[in-house]
Amino acid sequence: MSYFRILGLLLMSAVFAVAHLFFLRTYLYWEYDLLDVGMHIWGGVLIVAAWYEASSLWRGRFTSPYASLVVLLTLALVWEVFKYLIGGTVADNYAVDTVTDILAGLGGGLAAFYLYRSRTIG
Numbered sequence: 001m002s003y004f005r006i007l008g009l010l011l012m013s014a015v016f017a018v019a020h021l022f023f024l025r026t027y028l029y030w031e032y033d034l035l036d037v038g039m040h041i042w043g044g045v046l047i048v049a050a051w052y053e054a055s056s057l058w059r060g061r062f063t064s065p066y067a068s069l070v071v072l073l074t075l076a077l078v079w080e081v082f083k084y085l086i087g088g089t090v091a092d093n094y095a096v097d098t099v100t101d102i103l104a105g106l107g108g109g110l111a112a113f114y115l116y117r118s119r120t121i122g
Contacts (some may be wrong), residue, residue, distance in 0.1 A: 009049050016042055024057075036097075037104045045090030047072045052116045068116075071110040076102045 020039060021114040023029050029036050080098050082088075 006053055009046070009053055013046055013050075016046060037100060038102045040104035041108035041111075044072055044105035044110075045112040047105075048074055048109040048112035048116070052112075068113055069106075069109060073102075074106065076105045110120070 016039070023035060023039070029039075048068045048071075051071050055068075080101060084094075
């Protein structure tokens with residue numbers, strides 16, 4: 001476990017949160033569709049990175065590297081249900097938007113998964 005990696009993860013999470021609030025308040029998500037996709041990719045990276053860093057604190061407890069992808073998929077689905085329940089879905093193409101969001105998050109998560117996996121195996 002590296003304190004610098006954890007500090008970097010916390011910093012990137014804080015930047016993510018500030019960017020998300022800024023994009024909401026300035027309606028940039030509605031102006032630029034790809035911004036939403038980029039944020040979901042970034043979120044996927046952060047979730048998988050956080051899972052790997054947390055699992056390094058408890059060596060041996062999270063033995064399956066694929067658990068991070070299960071956690072990512074679960075959180076992505078929970079987020080989309082939450083967004084639906086609070087009325088955060090105004091798009092006419094809600095199904096396409098939801099699938100795109102989940103796939104973008106999984107794409108970012110897979111990138112982080114392979115990066116961490118390449119650094120921890122072999």
